[in-house]
Amino acid sequence: MRWVWALPLFSLALAQGGPKYEEWTKYLLSAPDYRLEQLLKGKWPYLEVLRKDRLRDYQGGATTPEAQAHEFYLPLSSLEATREVARDLRRAWQRFEERYYWRVITELNNPAFWFAYCLAGVKGPELNPPLPEFKLMVPSEGVDTAFLQAATRSSPLDLGTWASAGLHKLDKYLPVPQVDPKQFCDDLGMQILPLMYIPGFKVLVQGYEVFRTPGYPSRPFWFNEAEANARVERAMKRAFERYYPEYLKEVAQALLTPRPSTPQDLLSLLPKDFKSLGSPKAYFPVPWQGHLLGAGSVVAPVYTELFPVDLTALWDQVQALWDTYKRLIDRAGSDLEKVYLYVHFYRSAKTLFDSRAFLGLPGVDLVKTNLKNLVDAPLRALTGAIPVLKGCAGDLDQVVSCAATALMTVDEVVKAKGEVEKLTGGKPQDEPLKAKEAPGLWKFEEAKRWLPPSSLPVYEAFGYTTFFQATNFLEVTTVPDIRNVDLSRIDLGNWMGWAWGQLSRLVVYWHVPLTIDIRVEYCPPCVIAYPSLPLEGPVQPLGVPPYVLPFALERTHWRWVSVPEGYEVPGVRGAPYTLVSDLSAYALDLRALYRPLLGR
Numbered sequence: 001m002r003w004v005w006a007l008p009l010f011s012l013a014l015a016q017g018g019p020k021y022e023e024w025t026k027y028l029l030s031a032p033d034y035r036l037e038q039l040l041k042g043k044w045p046y047l048e049v050l051r052k053d054r055l056r057d058y059q060g061g062a063t064t065p066e067a068q069a070h071e072f073y074l075p076l077s078s079l080e081a082t083r084e085v086a087r088d089l090r091r092a093w094q095r096f097e098e099r100y101y102w103r104v105i106t107e108l109n110n111p112a113f114w115f116a117y118c119l120a121g122v123k124g125p126e127l128n129p130p131l132p133e134f135k136l137m138v139p140s141e142g143v144d145t146a147f148l149q150a151a152t153r154s155s156p157l158d159l160g161t162w163a164s165a166g167l168h169k170l171d172k173y174l175p176v177p178q179v180d181p182k183q184f185c186d187d188l189g190m191q192i193l194p195l196m197y198i199p200g201f202k203v204l205v206q207g208y209e210v211f212r213t214p215g216y217p218s219r220p221f222w223f224n225e226a227e228a229n230a231r232v233e234r235a236m237k238r239a240f241e242r243y244y245p246e247y248l249k250e251v252a253q254a255l256l257t258p259r260p261s262t263p264q265d266l267l268s269l270l271p272k273d274f275k276s277l278g279s280p281k282a283y284f285p286v287p288w289q290g291h292l293l294g295a296g297s298v299v300a301p302v303y304t305e306l307f308p309v310d311l312t313a314l315w316d317q318v319q320a321l322w323d324t325y326k327r328l329i330d331r332a333g334s335d336l337e338k339v340y341l342y343v344h345f346y347r348s349a350k351t352l353f354d355s356r357a358f359l360g361l362p363g364v365d366l367v368k369t370n371l372k373n374l375v376d377a378p379l380r381a382l383t384g385a386i387p388v389l390k391g392c393a394g395d396l397d398q399v400v401s402c403a404a405t406a407l408m409t410v411d412e413v414v415k416a417k418g419e420v421e422k423l424t425g426g427k428p429q430d431e432p433l434k435a436k437e438a439p440g441l442w443k444f445e446e447a448k449r450w451l452p453p454s455s456l457p458v459y460e461a462f463g464y465t466t467f468f469q470a471t472n473f474l475e476v477t478t479v480p481d482i483r484n485v486d487l488s489r490i491d492l493g494n495w496m497g498w499a500w501g502q503l504s505r506l507v508v509y510w511h512v513p514l515t516i517d518i519r520v521e522y523c524p525p526c527v528i529a530y531p532s533l534p535l536e537g538p539v540q541p542l543g544v545p546p547y548v549l550p551f552a553l554e555r556t557h558w559r560w561v562s563v564p565e566g567y568e569v570p571g572v573r574g575a576p577y578t579l580v581s582d583l584s585a586y587a588l589d590l591r592a593l594y595r596p597l598l599g600r
């Protein structure tokens with residue numbers, strides 16, 4: 001089979017990246033504006049990101065437009081809205097996969113399948129994938145290598161995978177199309193000639209077999225391989241020339257279209273008081289050159305809710321943050337760094353619960369008590385074992401204040417490259433400070449990459465944000481993707497579902513073998529020969545090259561990642577609110593659209 005037609009498409013996919021940069025441009029997450037009172041004034045919460053190289057030039061006195069354009073503002077989106085976008089990305093792929101397969105199999109088995117689908121319109125249920133599960137990814141390109149080495153010293157630490165991994169498939173593989181046949185029958189007419197095959201047959205006389213064709217019933221007597229190859233090639237060419245660009249268009253529209261589409265529609269959802277802020281469903285994408293191969297990504301910082309009114313659920317979340325921190329610092333930190341953890345965590349959580357937005361809510365005193373019980377005992381156990389902290393006593397607030405002062409002393413000695421053994425109990429201490437561009441206790445900050453999306457007050461208190469990101473990867477695989485088996489589930493149903501998906505989408509020609517039964521009947525006496533159904537074995541389809549559908553172009557993947565404040569946003573390139581030329585037809589001027597929404 002000739003595959004020359006696929007080469008220009010493959011080259012086009014590589015060329016769609018637009019401008020190339022020698023390295024990833026570094027953007028720092030900075031100064032989130034989570035002020036809830038702004039919401040009540042009709043302004044939407046946003047993040048600020050700083051372009052590091054331009055900020056450096058601006059601080060050095062540069063007055064060029066590039067240096068002055070070092071701040072960018074990103075409106076927040078709801079987590080549920082980004083899950084809906086991810087579902088639309090899944091549906092776009094499923095639609096392409098169905099159109100691709102049924103075009104090939106219908107054209108190959110024309111006219112039988114043409115009559116069934118293109119003429120009679122036989123079809124199954126519409127594609128309706130569920131909301132994809134939220135999965136936080138800890139990006140390997142973001143985690144500090146020293147932290148990762150320390151955290152994986154005792155056992156491996158899962159960095160997570162893209163949330164879209166294994167989801168480029170149908171929810172169910174059915175023997176009928178799950179799209180309107182018009183979507184794959186375009187320009188496809190009934191074709192009887194040239195003949196595709198002469199059926200295999202066997203001859204019975206009075207019930208006894210006297211002859212069968214070679215390979216019966218598995219193979220026909222004669223098969224037109226050249227025509228079968230030509231039909232498959234034509235159908236695949238149609239899929240990649242027409243259906244694949246439409247897949248890219250659907251993806252671009254899903255990713256680059258705000259929901260709601262105007263600031264006025266969204267602001268109408270905002271209530272008048274904190275307790276009823278809720279979780280308005282909104283999606284405000286920000287393209288960083290766009291999602292095409294080699295370009296960058298489309299991002300949206302997300303929230304679970306604007307303001308948490310259920311203090312029990314909030315406490316459970318804070319305790320989960322504590323468990324995450326403690327698990328990571330126990331693996332990666334020294335005793336002194338554990339003290340840093342408890343001090344920083346306690347201060348962050350106390351800032352959260354002391355927020356004036358919680359004043360008057362029933363249960364706030366209880367969660368403050370729970371916080372003290374969580375931190376008190378492990379912190380006091382450590383202060384008693386480290387010389388510089390032994391004088392810290394009193395209630396928990398006093399211990400935390402004393403420990404913070406003592407840790408500042410250690411920091412100053414470390415910065416001066418002095419001797420810290422007497423302060424730390426005789427153990428060499430090259431940290432807790434580390435020469436990094438990002439601020440804060442670096443291990444405390446790195447651990448934030450494992451924290452899940454949350455409400456605005458939690459983000460503000462702990463200093464991080466979770467992002468939804470989508471980008472394209474070049475993939476060489478099959479349709480369905482042979483890699484889609486879930487190796488984490490070793491059960492018969494899992495493997496049977498995977499096997500059925502693969503077998504049900506093989507490229508095959510459905511031929512029908514015949515049995516010719518010759519019998520002497522008394523009608524008065526005469527000889528009658530008539531075909532009957534095969535008497536042995538099921539009908540076996542005939543495989544046609546390439547046997548499975550190939551795919552060697554770009555597909556869209558998505559993920560959610562958490563970024564500490566002051567650290568780089570991973571997976572972005574170029575500048576926010578910029579698009580490669582291939583995407584210019586699919587997006588409005590989003591920065592202008594968001595400006596009245598943000599008040600910036």
